[in-house]
Amino acid sequence: MNSNKLIISGRVWINSSNQASLGKGKIKILEGIIKFGSLRQAALDMKMSYQQAWKIVNELNSDFENEVVILQRGGKDGGKAIVTDFGLQMLAFYNSLQKDFEKFLAKQSEKINKNFN
Amino acid sequence: MNSNKLIISGRVWINSSNQASLGKGKIKILEGIIKFGSLRQAALDMKMSYQQAWKIVNELNSDFENEVVILQRGGKDGGKAIVTDFGLQMLAFYNSLQKDFEKFLAKQSEKINKNFN
DNA sequence: CATCGTTATTCATTTAAAAGTATAACGAAA
DNA sequence: TTTCGTTATACTTTTAAATGAATAACGATG
Numbered sequence: 560m561n562s563n564k565l566i567i568s569g570r571v572w573i574n575s576s577n578q579a580s581l582g583k584g585k586i587k588i589l590e591g592i593i594k595f596g597s598l599r600q601a602a603l604d605m606k607m608s609y610q611q612a613w614k615i616v617n618e619l620n621s622d623f624e625n626e627v628v629i630l631q632r633g634g635k636d637g638g639k640a641i642v643t644d645f646g647l648q649m650l651a652f653y654n655s656l657q658k659d660f661e662k663f664l665a666k667q668s669e670k671i672n673k674n675f676n
Numbered sequence: 677m678n679s680n681k682l683i684i685s686g687r688v689w690i691n692s693s694n695q696a697s698l699g700k701g702k703i704k705i706l707e708g709i710i711k712f713g714s715l716r717q718a719a720l721d722m723k724m725s726y727q728q729a730w731k732i733v734n735e736l737n738s739d740f741e742n743e744v745v746i747l748q749r750g751g752k753d754g755g756k757a758i759v760t761d762f763g764l765q766m767l768a769f770y771n772s773l774q775k776d777f778e779k780f781l782a783k784q785s786e787k788i789n790k791n792f793n
Numbered sequence: 794c795a796t797c798g799t800t801a802t803t804c805a806t807t808t809a810a811a812a813g814t815a816t817a818a819c820g821a822a823a
Numbered sequence: 824t825t826t827c828g829t830t831a832t833a834c835t836t837t838t839a840a841a842t843g844a845a846t847a848a849c850g851a852t853g
């Protein structure tokens with residue numbers, strides 16, 4: 560007998576041709592950038608070091624064919640960060656992907672518990 | 677224009693009610709145990725330290741409701757490791773899950789490239 | 794009851810990732 | 824031309840994970 564449920568979980572990524580990936584963590588940074596217009600604020604908000612966030616954004620920009628985030632320093636507010644149209648498209652696709660994935664996981668969870676009870 | 681393909685990748689796990697997970701790495705250990713009948717050999721084969729492999733097997737056994745691997749020391753060949761029926765069932769489900777998941781990923785990969793071209 | 798190869802366990806070492814510290818570079822606006 | 828808050832970058836420190844080394848415990852078998 561096995562009354563305790565088993566659950567299927569998982570994660571998905573969007574990969575460029577050269578293995579670079581856009582997943583949960585990087586998505587969160589993109590959302591932070593959209594929200595704040597600043598990489599520093601985005602990093603601060605998710606309690607990640609600025610250096611780490613900067614490194615991640617640079618990876619995104621160099622690994623994917625198109626630029627994902629534009630970083631500008633100096634100027635009115637000291638500088639700013641902008642998610643490109645390409646970045647926004649990736650974000651939108653990731654969200655739809657995530658939604659479909661959750662359906663997939665729910666179905667599989669149902670299936671495993673039928674199997675094991 | 678974007679001629680370089682984007683690919684959707686991911687990973688899935690079987691989780692117990694208390695967050696413990698059975699994924700790619702642990703599955704490989706189970707397969708090694710089945711193949712060799714020995715935890716040491718299984719770890720050696722996948723170039724993982726015995727301590728790590730032992731720790732993982734213990735986690736599996738304590739975190740899931742049923743025992744997954746039986747470890748016996750002493751005796752004819754010094755000892756042995758056996759995957760239980762429950763473990764075999766988990767393995768079987770994981771394989772079918774993985775197969776379905778790969779189909780899901782292929783579909784999503786197709787979709788993202790349609791979107792972006 | 795000695796042997797053997799395995800499991801069991803501890804402790805030290807190595808390795809890699811993340812975070813922290815510090816400071817320069819930038820450029821619009823006042 | 825000074826100020827401001829941001830981006831950019833190097834360097835050090837901290838933290839966590841994996842590995843390595845060493846040794847005890849085990850028990851069927853000969």
